[in-house]
Structure formats: structure tokens, C-alpha cells
Amino acid sequence: MNAPETIKLLRTQSLTNLVHEELERRIAAGQLLPGTPLREASIATDLGISRGPVREAFRMLEERGLVEFEKNCGVRVRQLDLEQAMQIYQVRIPLEALIGELVAHRLTPETHASLQQVVEQMRLTVTRQDIPCYTELNFLFHDLLAKYTANPSLYDTYRRLVVQLKLFRSYTFRHNPETIALSLQEHQTIFETIAARDIAASKALLRQHAQDSLIRLQAASQSS
Amino acid sequence: MNAPETIKLLRTQSLTNLVHEELERRIAAGQLLPGTPLREASIATDLGISRGPVREAFRMLEERGLVEFEKNCGVRVRQLDLEQAMQIYQVRIPLEALIGELVAHRLTPETHASLQQVVEQMRLTVTRQDIPCYTELNFLFHDLLAKYTANPSLYDTYRRLVVQLKLFRSYTFRHNPETIALSLQEHQTIFETIAARDIAASKALLRQHAQDSLIRLQAASQSS
DNA sequence: CTATTGTAAATTGTCAACAATATGCAATAT
DNA sequence: ATATTGCATATTGTTGACAATTTACAATAG
Structure with missing residues (x-):
């Protein structure tokens, strides 16, 4: 990868955005089926990062209507009837x-x-x-x-x-x-x-x- | 406040949601004008909490199109022409x-x-x-x-x-x-x-x- | 045997500290 | 005088740790 590209990535991309894009892609592609629980720690360690950015990405997905929070119980991929x-x-x-x-x-x-x-x-x-x-x-x-x-x-x-x-x-x-x-x-x-x-x-x-x-x-x- | 109400609040409300509602209310009410920068630390200390929930609320507001992130520069209330x-x-x-x-x-x-x-x-x-x-x-x-x-x-x-x-x-x-x-x-x-x-x-x-x-x-x- | 209680593990909610980046200003060179 | 460099400060990005809650399961009482 060349320098200008790398700089642009660092200037624009945050871990939160990367997690958000990755999870939305998986949900849209059907790799994460509706009802699937998403555990912060598991996703964080899979991606080699901490839980903070994962939680922020969850909040973005929640606002997009793709996942649902249940307090103290975690996040699941939203199910539509x-x-x-x-x-x-x-x-x-x-x-x-x-x-x-x-x-x-x-x-x-x-x-x-x-x-x-x-x-x-x-x-x-x-x-x-x-x-x-x-x-x-x-x-x-x-x-x-x-x-x-x-x-x-x-x-x-x-x-x-x-x-x-x-x-x-x-x-x-x-x-x-x-x-x-x-x-x-x-x-x-x-x-x-x-x-x-x-x-x-x-x-x-x-x-x-x-x-x-x-x-x-x-x-x-x-x-x- | 009676016990059942308090329990329901604890079961459903998180600091993130509270911050999100408060900020959206202020934006909608015109108390936070378009273009205003929102500083995490300032809002966190004002509300007596830490920066984590504030950042999560920012991400929700971003998805609602009410604020805009600029990496490493912070968040401002979105401006519409x-x-x-x-x-x-x-x-x-x-x-x-x-x-x-x-x-x-x-x-x-x-x-x-x-x-x-x-x-x-x-x-x-x-x-x-x-x-x-x-x-x-x-x-x-x-x-x-x-x-x-x-x-x-x-x-x-x-x-x-x-x-x-x-x-x-x-x-x-x-x-x-x-x-x-x-x-x-x-x-x-x-x-x-x-x-x-x-x-x-x-x-x-x-x-x-x-x-x-x-x-x-x-x-x-x-x-x- | 069933129901209840207690406990341990797992998971989320929150916080505080550290690292990286940006901003403002003074000092210096041209 | 203007532009540039270097530094101190402030702010964000990220992390790891702690507190609180839930869940599962074993132990106990009826």
C-alpha cells in the first residue's frame, strides 16, 4: 500500500467504522442470521481490538435497525416478521x-x-x-x-x-x-x-x- | 419515586440512552445550534459520567444524521443548507x-x-x-x-x-x-x-x- | 421429585488511564 | 514583517480494569 492511501485511511477510518462496516456486511450477506447474539468480547478479540469500538459500532447498528439491545443481556441481530x-x-x-x-x-x-x-x-x-x-x-x-x-x-x-x-x-x-x-x-x-x-x-x-x-x-x- | 418505577428505569435505561435523548432534545429544541462543537469530556463532566457513554451517544446521533464526526477533531452539530x-x-x-x-x-x-x-x-x-x-x-x-x-x-x-x-x-x-x-x-x-x-x-x-x-x-x- | 436458594462463571455497563493526533503560540530564521 | 519550526496544551482514539447484572447449575429444603 502506498503512502497517500495509508494517510487517507488513518485520517478517515476509525476502528468503530471498520467494525460497523464489517458487521453490517455480514448481516446483509446473511452470514449473521436474525436472532444471532453478538458478544462484544468475542468480536473484539476476533478482530484483535478492545470492546470500546465494538460497543460504538453496536450503537450505530442499533440506530440502523439492524440489531437490538437488551440491557445487561447483550445485542442480537434484529428479527423481522x-x-x-x-x-x-x-x-x-x-x-x-x-x-x-x-x-x-x-x-x-x-x-x-x-x-x-x-x-x-x-x-x-x-x-x-x-x-x-x-x-x-x-x-x-x-x-x-x-x-x-x-x-x-x-x-x-x-x-x-x-x-x-x-x-x-x-x-x-x-x-x-x-x-x-x-x-x-x-x-x-x-x-x-x-x-x-x-x-x-x-x-x-x-x-x-x-x-x-x-x-x-x-x-x-x-x-x- | 416508587420502587417499580426505579426498577424499570434500571432495567431499561443506560447512561448512553440518557445522553442520547438529552442531546437530541437539545438539538431539536435549538439549544445546540448547527455547527456547535460537542466535546466529550465537557459533556461527560457536566453530566457527572465518563466519556464512554457520551461517545456511544455521539455514534447514535451520527446515524440519525444529527451530528458529524471528523476524526481526531471531534463532533459538531450537523449543518443543513x-x-x-x-x-x-x-x-x-x-x-x-x-x-x-x-x-x-x-x-x-x-x-x-x-x-x-x-x-x-x-x-x-x-x-x-x-x-x-x-x-x-x-x-x-x-x-x-x-x-x-x-x-x-x-x-x-x-x-x-x-x-x-x-x-x-x-x-x-x-x-x-x-x-x-x-x-x-x-x-x-x-x-x-x-x-x-x-x-x-x-x-x-x-x-x-x-x-x-x-x-x-x-x-x-x-x-x- | 419439585421448588427454592445459593454460588460461580460469563457478560455487559462504566470508568480511568494511556497513546496518538490536532491546535495554539512563542521562538527563530529568512 | 512573514513564514517556519518547535513545544506545550487540549482533545480524541483506544485500551484494560473494575462494578453490576444475568445465567447456569448445584445444593438444599419441603
């Missing part, structure tokens, strides 16, 4: 509509190219039936849309909700060769509508897309 | 619409009575021209609406945005005898529409109400 997941979706739906409007309105050559690239990669994963990779690109596509609204508050609010949704067990939709092709089609249409800068249509499409996801979530959780 | 305030409003507007729908749909005799009481109190403050008190009741009215949607995620998301807006200097609208009467009229109409359980009208009214607030915010900040 179907009702809570549906409530989050209820908030997400109008935000997706807003994202559709703004991203279509604010589209630049750079963001257009970036979105196009992701859709193209999605097409390739469908061709080779790489469902896990498709799922990741799906998240990325929607994350980029939120980012390209150029509204940090919207992006932040949106991300909060999406990360919390990962605490619901059957959130990640189990794609099969049939549904994945339909999903690809839908995302291509969304991209084209945004690329055409059709604000009203983008808004309607993304709202409907979120509503459909909610329906699938209900169906999936009732069948299991 | 007009653009950021408008971006927050952009998110708030569709949420207000959703609140209108849900609160009209979910209205119970209890919530109805509670809202009616607040509107009545607002009327009294207008009669006696108590503008600060009216402003407080105004916040309370909208907070209750969000709460009565019975969607904790929506309430949480909404509160985040509203608290952050208080970081913008000219957020609290300066009422005068003319505008306060108009505002009261508007809130009475909102209440009546919700009481009539007119979902579509409640949605439209609250969206428009939020949009009008945004316009006033722009006007107020340009004139100052």
Missing part, C-alpha cells in the same frame, strides 16, 4: 416511485452507461443461469437508481429500508429459470423507460415493480 | 401522502379524540396569539398523524426526516397573526377530512400541505 417486512414495503413503494421520477429526470450520459452495463450483465447471468449473481445485480441496479436521483436523503432513506428488509428470512426471492427471465424483461423495460426520460412512466413502472415484489414476498412467506 | 433541506422535503412529501391514506384508513375512536384535542388546543393558542405554543402543537399534530398510521417503519422514517429538518436554520416558520389563522384553518380541514375517513382526500391534502411548507421554506430562506 412478515408484518414488519410488509410495513417497510409500504414505505418503500412511494419512494420507488419518487426514485423513478428523479432518476429519469436527472439521467446523465455517465449514469445511463452505468445502468446499461448492469442490465447487460444481468442478461449474461440469465443466459448462463447464474441465479445468485443475478440476485446481486438486481440489488445493485436498484441501489444505483436510488443513488442517481442525486438526493442523498432519499438514497439514505431508501438504503435503510432495503438493508432492514434483509432481516426478513424469505426476503431474497428464490428465482427459477422461468421467473428470472421475466424479471430480466422487467428490468430491461425499466431501463429503457428511464433512458427515454419518460418521467411519468418511470414513476409508474417502479411503483408497480415494488408492489409486485411485495406480492411475491407475501406469497413466498405463506408457502413456506 | 437550503438544498439539503429541500431534498429532505422531497422525500417527506410522498410520505405525508402515505400518512394521510393510512391514518384516515386506520382511524380509531381513541386516535380521533386525541387529534381533535390537539386541534382544539391549536384553536385556543390562536385565540390568545401564543405563537410558540402553536408551533409546538403543529409539530405534535403531524407527529401523531405519523404515529397513528400504525406503521412503525413509516413513523421512524418520518421522524428522522423531521428532526433533521430542524438543523436548517430557517426551518421553523415565523408565524404572524395572519398566517397562523390560515394555518389553523388548514389543520382543521385536514382533521375533518381524516375524521370523515376520506382516504383519497386525506392523501391529497397532506401532500399539498407538505408541498406548501416546502414553498414557504424556500421563500423564507431567500428573504433572509
Whole structure:
């Protein structure tokens, strides 16, 4: 690692932030399942640090709705039931509509190219039936849309909700060769509508897309 | 203080939570102005505790978007410019619409009575021209609406945005005898529409109400 | 055998001390 | 006079230790 990079790291990164990022990553990736207790001392010694920064990271995760404190009993990864997941979706739906409007309105050559690239990669994963990779690109596509609204508050609010949704067990939709092709089609249409800068249509499409996801979530959780 | 209360406090409250609540209260009340540096040691000794819980509270406030860390330089109350305030409003507007729908749909005799009481109190403050008190009741009215949607995620998301807006200097609208009467009229109409359980009208009214607030915010900040 | 009590281990809550970094100011050199 | 260097002070970042609470389990009484 070169000197300027190291300096920048030391100037910006604290142990607290590192722990926070690492734990959030593990939770979002499903490595730390909802309900798992997180013990300060264990995490601290694993990372070779003291308990202070771990506790600070816990407080940040608590505010993000990813873990829950129970005084004197410790911290556990938050568990979401179907009702809570549906409530989050209820908030997400109008935000997706807003994202559709703004991203279509604010589209630049750079963001257009970036979105196009992701859709193209999605097409390739469908061709080779790489469902896990498709799922990741799906998240990325929607994350980029939120980012390209150029509204940090919207992006932040949106991300909060999406990360919390990962605490619901059957959130990640189990794609099969049939549904994945339909999903690809839908995302291509969304991209084209945004690329055409059709604000009203983008808004309607993304709202409907979120509503459909909610329906699938209900169906999936009732069948299991 | 009686024993059961004390026990409940000890079982649930930690120093971290107390510090967090106290600081958030001071920030929201405008006692700690945007840009103010917060020194750990000073706050700790003021409250008669050590720096640990204060740091944890800082991390929580950071995640709520109320303070900002600068490594090795400390924490300051976050400052919002007009653009950021408008971006927050952009998110708030569709949420207000959703609140209108849900609160009209979910209205119970209890919530109805509670809202009616607040509107009545607002009327009294207008009669006696108590503008600060009216402003407080105004916040309370909208907070209750969000709460009565019975969607904790929506309430949480909404509160985040509203608290952050208080970081913008000219957020609290300066009422005068003319505008306060108009505002009261508007809130009475909102209440009546919700009481009539007119979902579509409640949605439209609250969206428009939020949009009008945004316009006033722009006007107020340009004139100052 | 069941229920209760007591005790030990583990874990969290809090604190105080140490290390590292930034800030302000005086001294010096150009 | 201005800029730079060096030092003292203040503040944050991190750590390890102590206090308080919970949990698990064994011992005891009924």
C-alpha cells in the first residue's frame, strides 16, 4: 500500500467504522442470521481490538435497525416478521416511485452507461443461469437508481429500508429459470423507460415493480 | 419515586440512552445550534459520567444524521443548507401522502379524540396569539398523524426526516397573526377530512400541505 | 421429585488511564 | 514583517480494569 492511501485511511477510518462496516456486511450477506447474539468480547478479540469500538459500532447498528439491545443481556441481530417486512414495503413503494421520477429526470450520459452495463450483465447471468449473481445485480441496479436521483436523503432513506428488509428470512426471492427471465424483461423495460426520460412512466413502472415484489414476498412467506 | 418505577428505569435505561435523548432534545429544541462543537469530556463532566457513554451517544446521533464526526477533531452539530433541506422535503412529501391514506384508513375512536384535542388546543393558542405554543402543537399534530398510521417503519422514517429538518436554520416558520389563522384553518380541514375517513382526500391534502411548507421554506430562506 | 436458594462463571455497563493526533503560540530564521 | 519550526496544551482514539447484572447449575429444603 502506498503512502497517500495509508494517510487517507488513518485520517478517515476509525476502528468503530471498520467494525460497523464489517458487521453490517455480514448481516446483509446473511452470514449473521436474525436472532444471532453478538458478544462484544468475542468480536473484539476476533478482530484483535478492545470492546470500546465494538460497543460504538453496536450503537450505530442499533440506530440502523439492524440489531437490538437488551440491557445487561447483550445485542442480537434484529428479527423481522412478515408484518414488519410488509410495513417497510409500504414505505418503500412511494419512494420507488419518487426514485423513478428523479432518476429519469436527472439521467446523465455517465449514469445511463452505468445502468446499461448492469442490465447487460444481468442478461449474461440469465443466459448462463447464474441465479445468485443475478440476485446481486438486481440489488445493485436498484441501489444505483436510488443513488442517481442525486438526493442523498432519499438514497439514505431508501438504503435503510432495503438493508432492514434483509432481516426478513424469505426476503431474497428464490428465482427459477422461468421467473428470472421475466424479471430480466422487467428490468430491461425499466431501463429503457428511464433512458427515454419518460418521467411519468418511470414513476409508474417502479411503483408497480415494488408492489409486485411485495406480492411475491407475501406469497413466498405463506408457502413456506 | 416508587420502587417499580426505579426498577424499570434500571432495567431499561443506560447512561448512553440518557445522553442520547438529552442531546437530541437539545438539538431539536435549538439549544445546540448547527455547527456547535460537542466535546466529550465537557459533556461527560457536566453530566457527572465518563466519556464512554457520551461517545456511544455521539455514534447514535451520527446515524440519525444529527451530528458529524471528523476524526481526531471531534463532533459538531450537523449543518443543513437550503438544498439539503429541500431534498429532505422531497422525500417527506410522498410520505405525508402515505400518512394521510393510512391514518384516515386506520382511524380509531381513541386516535380521533386525541387529534381533535390537539386541534382544539391549536384553536385556543390562536385565540390568545401564543405563537410558540402553536408551533409546538403543529409539530405534535403531524407527529401523531405519523404515529397513528400504525406503521412503525413509516413513523421512524418520518421522524428522522423531521428532526433533521430542524438543523436548517430557517426551518421553523415565523408565524404572524395572519398566517397562523390560515394555518389553523388548514389543520382543521385536514382533521375533518381524516375524521370523515376520506382516504383519497386525506392523501391529497397532506401532500399539498407538505408541498406548501416546502414553498414557504424556500421563500423564507431567500428573504433572509 | 419439585421448588427454592445459593454460588460461580460469563457478560455487559462504566470508568480511568494511556497513546496518538490536532491546535495554539512563542521562538527563530529568512 | 512573514513564514517556519518547535513545544506545550487540549482533545480524541483506544485500551484494560473494575462494578453490576444475568445465567447456569448445584445444593438444599419441603
